[in-house]
Amino acid sequence: MNTVTIDPITRIEGHLKVELEIEGGRVQSAESSGTLFRGLEEMLRGRAPRDATRITQRTCGVCPAAHAMASALALDDAFHIKNQIPPNGRLIRNLLLGANFIQSHVLHFYHLSTLDFVDPEVLQKQAADDPELASIYNHLQSSSGEPFGPQYSGDYRLSPEITADLLRDYLQGLEIRKKAHELSAIFGGKMPHNMGSVPGGTTNKPDLDMITKFQARLDEIQQFITRRYLPGTIELCQAYSDYFDIGQGVNRFLEYGGFYLQNVSDQALSTPTGLKGGVLNLEKETLDKVNLTQIVEEVTHSWYSDQSQGHPEEATTEPRSNKEEGYSWVKAPRYNSRPHEVGPAARMMINYKRGHQTVVSQLQDALDKTHADLKQIPSVCGRHLARAVECKIVAQLMSQWGEQLQPGQPSAAQYDIPEKGQGVGLTSAPRGTLGHWLQFDDRKITNYQMVVPTTWNASPRDRAGYAGPMEQALQGTRIEDSDNPLEAARIVRSFDPCMACAVH
Numbered sequence: 187m188n189t190v191t192i193d194p195i196t197r198i199e200g201h202l203k204v205e206l207e208i209e210g211g212r213v214q215s216a217e218s219s220g221t222l223f224r225g226l227e228e229m230l231r232g233r234a235p236r237d238a239t240r241i242t243q244r245t246c247g248v249c250p251a252a253h254a255m256a257s258a259l260a261l262d263d264a265f266h267i268k269n270q271i272p273p274n275g276r277l278i279r280n281l282l283l284g285a286n287f288i289q290s291h292v293l294h295f296y297h298l299s300t301l302d303f304v305d306p307e308v309l310q311k312q313a314a315d316d317p318e319l320a321s322i323y324n325h326l327q328s329s330s331g332e333p334f335g336p337q338y339s340g341d342y343r344l345s346p347e348i349t350a351d352l353l354r355d356y357l358q359g360l361e362i363r364k365k366a367h368e369l370s371a372i373f374g375g376k377m378p379h380n381m382g383s384v385p386g387g388t389t390n391k392p393d394l395d396m397i398t399k400f401q402a403r404l405d406e407i408q409q410f411i412t413r414r415y416l417p418g419t420i421e422l423c424q425a426y427s428d429y430f431d432i433g434q435g436v437n438r439f440l441e442y443g444g445f446y447l448q449n450v451s452d453q454a455l456s457t458p459t460g461l462k463g464g465v466l467n468l469e470k471e472t473l474d475k476v477n478l479t480q481i482v483e484e485v486t487h488s489w490y491s492d493q494s495q496g497h498p499e500e501a502t503t504e505p506r507s508n509k510e511e512g513y514s515w516v517k518a519p520r521y522n523s524r525p526h527e528v529g530p531a532a533r534m535m536i537n538y539k540r541g542h543q544t545v546v547s548q549l550q551d552a553l554d555k556t557h558a559d560l561k562q563i564p565s566v567c568g569r570h571l572a573r574a575v576e577c578k579i580v581a582q583l584m585s586q587w588g589e590q591l592q593p594g595q596p597s598a599a600q601y602d603i604p605e606k607g608q609g610v611g612l613t614s615a616p617r618g619t620l621g622h623w624l625q626f627d628d629r630k631i632t633n634y635q636m637v638v639p640t641t642w643n644a645s646p647r648d649r650a651g652y653a654g655p656m657e658q659a660l661q662g663t664r665i666e667d668s669d670n671p672l673e674a675a676r677i678v679r680s681f682d683p684c685m686a687c688a689v690h
């Protein structure tokens with residue numbers, strides 16, 4: 187048995203260590219550890235409830251709008267105003283979240299993942315005739331190779347032309363992310379950590395100038411997604427088609443649904459959303475409604491006290507760094523006592539199975555072009571493909587929502603803050619599905635629990651010994667060279683882990 191430790195895994199967000207036990211060239215078992223403690227949930231205790239929307243966004247610079255959305259929804263619920271949000275407020279929240287999806291997905295593909303598949307040597311050969319490629323080449327020459335290296339390398343199969351295209355789009359992707367940030371700034375003041383999302387709706391009324399600026403930028407972004415990002419992902423998946431069978435995982439998938447199409451009147455789970463939710467079991471071929479009572483966070487192998495375990499309405503977050511069985515600061519969320527994968531792969535499969543027409547047509551088209559099957563979506567290539575398809579669909583939906591804005595009309599409801607209350611906010615986030623649960627008394631937060639996408643995906647083992655989704659995706663993988671475990675790095679990156687979010 188040979189132990190391979192990758193610590194840290196680079197080109198992801200945050201601090202992640204992965205330990206692989208390899209025998210006969212295959213991963214026998216894997217452990218993923220979140221090596222950073224943060225304690226944001228504890229910091230919220232004793233604060234005014236509305237601080238949650240400002241503070242929880244600091245969980246992450248990559249997906250702050252998702253935390254803004256979840257906390258605002260939880261406060262709407264707790265303040266009994268969830269059916270009073272003006273249409274502008276609901277739409278602008280969706281636009282802020284959508285802009286965050288776009289910047290995050292483009293970031294993940296070009297700036298974090300593509301470098302696993304493109305040969306930097308191509309730069310040297312092509313830089314002479316291409317100023318864009320020359321700029322990357324010169325940068326690499328004047329640094330110690332960052333952000334391309336040091337990295338596991340090899341198994342480069344893309345033609346020099348496709349490689350050069352992806353590297354040009356690496357630069358173009360930075361411009362597109364800037365434009366997506368500008369979308370957030372139009373309605374939320376800034377990115378990251380917008381000031382737009384508040385309980386009751388959003389802070390500013392849309393006017394024609396804002397809407398025009400928004401649609402102009404979104405148009406440019408949509409062209410990039412349609413002409414570059416999705417086709418580039420398809421080309422990559424065609425060249426690496428064996429990666430549709432590598433990194434499979436748990437076969438169970440969860441998504442609450444997100445981008446509300448009307449106000450949350452009764453409960454979030456039954457309100458129509460732009461992307462639908464569900465619980466999918468690919469093995470048993472079942473697709474069920476989400477039942478929130480089935481969510482429990484376990485801490486058997488996480489560095490937390492026993493009180494930190496349970497349903498998010500009851501659990502707390504108390505660090506116990508000396509716990510012997512512990513190997514991660516990430517809790518282990520379980521649905522129905524089993525690990526579930528969350529993310530664009532889960533979301534696109536669930537929406538496909540639920541007959542979301544745009545998802546069915548766009549995802550099927552991408553699958554046809556890559557000669558892959560829906561069942562292969564939980565894989566390295568499948569996750570990249572699902573993310574790119576989702577990015578295109580979210581941008582299309584945003585364009586429709588932008589047209590529905592009513593210039594000059596209010597975007598926030600009036601309300602009084604009750605003495606005490608509790609609420610839950612559920613949303614889609616770029617990396618999966620996100621829930622915030624809060625309770626407050628005497629207008630001070632008494633408990634705040636976030637169950638976060640990467641907490642699901644990068645979770646350690648649970649009480650019953652079931653490994654987390656990313657751990658299971660690594661198990662059984664053939665590693666050609668244990669000194670250069672690039673297969674493992676590709677699997678981990680396909681989940682787009684954000685460890686700052688996971689440990690929060």
Ligand code: NFE
Pocket residue numbers: 199245246247248249252253615616617618620638639640641684685686687688
């Ligand atoms: Ni820090 Fe996040 C997303 C949330 S992931 S990126 O997407 O919520 O765990």
Ligand code: MG
Pocket residue numbers: 227635636637638690
């Ligand atoms: Mg939590």
